[in-house]
Amino acid sequence: MTTFLLVIIYLAFISLGLPDSLLGVTWPVMQSDYGAPLETAGLLFMTIAGGTIISSLASGKILKRFGTGNVTFVSCLMTAGALLGFHFAPSVVWLIVCAIPLGLGAGSVDTGLNNYVATHYKAHHMSWLHCFWGVGATFGPIIMAQFISEQHSWRNGYLAISGIQFTLTVILLFTLPLWNRVKKSSDINLHEELGDSKGVFHHEDAKHVKPLQIKGVKLALISFLFYCGVESTVGLWGSSFLVNVKELPVAAAAQWVSLYYAGITIGRFITGFITFKMSNRTLIRMGQIIALTGATFLFLPLPSTFSLVGFIMIGLGLAPIFPCMLHETPARFGKKHSQTIMGYQMAVAYTGSTFMPPLLGFIASHSTIGIFPFCLVVFVAAMLLSSEKLNTLLTKKEVFKRKDTSSTAF
Known part of the structure; x- marks a missing residue:
């Protein structure tokens, strides 16, 4: 039953x-x-x-009230309907109207499923x-x-993908009862996997503490902001940098950027096996160091071949960071607040991917795309520093809790 729901x-x-x-x-073609x-x-x-940012911020209350299964079902129905709307849209105005439920549905699904897993x-x-x-x-x-x-016909393409979404919606409808059963019968030992289910930063008056007031939350949000800033910036401007600065042909530049995405996808598959041997915290740190090394390869005046190595290293480095940071949320801040904090993290992540690449583009349009690797180094370094500062707080709190527990025992 648990495995079947995981497949869903x-x-x-x-x-x-x-x-x-x-x-x-x-x-x-649409244009x-x-x-x-x-x-x-x-x-x-x-x-x-x-729409995605708004639904991510509101997801904490919505998911607590209606449950992950129900919200996932309704959100998938919204995205399927929105894609169908793209198929029929007679004008750009209708595309904008359909874009609203597409974003709202995506944010709720993303936040809910991340926290559930x-x-x-x-x-x-x-x-x-x-x-x-x-x-x-x-x-x-x-x-x-x-x-x-x-x-x-791009319209038929949207129709086909809408059909896939509607198929999943029907599957979700018939599997709604599974969500609560798995939640009740989950055999995961949270004390082993997540540490104390109350979280490292839990304290006795947590009922009166708002999620953003919990120590370390803002540092986690900064890490998510810069992570998505790096990931989307490389995807949007990597090819332009290779063509205009490294003087590569457009087709070759596109292939090199595709290898960056391949690095992320393959890296996440491999990371799934590495998690059996390494902690999330170690994987996050290693990923950030690898990504920083790759960004440095782009920054230094090296032959073009090193740029390819740099793109692949950035992809492989980024691979474990996002999923491992998400999985650490209940361990860091406790199950009580994890759903709300997960929503905040996803909202900040989408904010980073939405605004940081255009910001770099605006600066580059008034200077040169040559600032691309410099910005990447700054973004990755900022992510690493905020993450390490959070780790320091976690370590101090864990030591304090162990001392407090041992003194209570006597």
């Missing part, structure tokens, strides 16, 4: 990744059909991201979960490209 959650994450990369692939200006894609992207399953499942998101994000453009090349 994996499928849900594939479906979560499917629409994420569609707009960028489809927009050149021609609608006669819209180029920057309209940015408006649509911001609308989707805005962090609370009820072991760490390797979190890494594989986000690996499956990569599978969806990879196959979305492939499906769309097939429809555009064979039928010359």
Whole structure:
């Protein structure tokens, strides 16, 4: 039963990744059909991201009231309906209208499933979960490209992916009773996997403490902000840097950036096995150091080949960071607040991916895209520093709790 529900959650994450990369692939054709200006894609992207941020922030209360299974079902129904709306949309205005439920649905699913897996399953499942998101994000453009090349219809591509989402929605509807059963019968020993289920920063008057007032939460949010800033910045501007600074052909630059995404997806698959031997905290630190080394390769005046190595290293380094940070949430801050804090983390993560790449683009347009590797080094270093400061707080609190426990025993 637990395994079957896990399969459903994996499928849900594939479906979560499917629409994420569609707009960028489809927009050149959509722009021609609608006669819209180029920057309209940015408006649509911001609308989707805005809905995702809002639903992530509100997800704590919504999930506590309705449960993860119900929210996942309704959210998938919203995203399926939104994608169907893209198929029928007669104008750009209707695309913007459909972008709202697409973003709102994605945020709730992402937050709810991340917290559910962090609370009820072991760490390797979190890494594989986000690996499956990569599978969806990879196959979305492939499906769309097939429809555009064979039928010359991006609308049918959206219809097909909407059909996949509706299929998952039906599956979720019939498996709703499983969620509560698995929650009650979960055989995960949280004291082994998460430490004290109250969290490292729990104290007796926690009922009166707001999630953002818990020590260490703001440092965790900073880590998420810069992580997603790095991940999306490399994806958006990596090719431009290679073409304009390293003077690579456009096709070669695109292939090199695809290897960066392959590094993230394959790295997360491998990380799932490594979690059996290493803690989340160690994997996060190692990933950040590898990503910083890769960014440094881009920053230094080295031959172009080192840029390829740098992109792959950044991808492999980023691979364990996001899923491991998510899985650490209940251990750091306790199960009581983990759902709300997870929502805050996802909202800040989406904020980083939404605003940091355009910020770099704005600065680069007034200077040079050559600042790309410098910004990456700064972003990764900021993520590493905030993460290590949080680790220091965790270590001090753990030592204090052990001393307090030993003194109570006497």
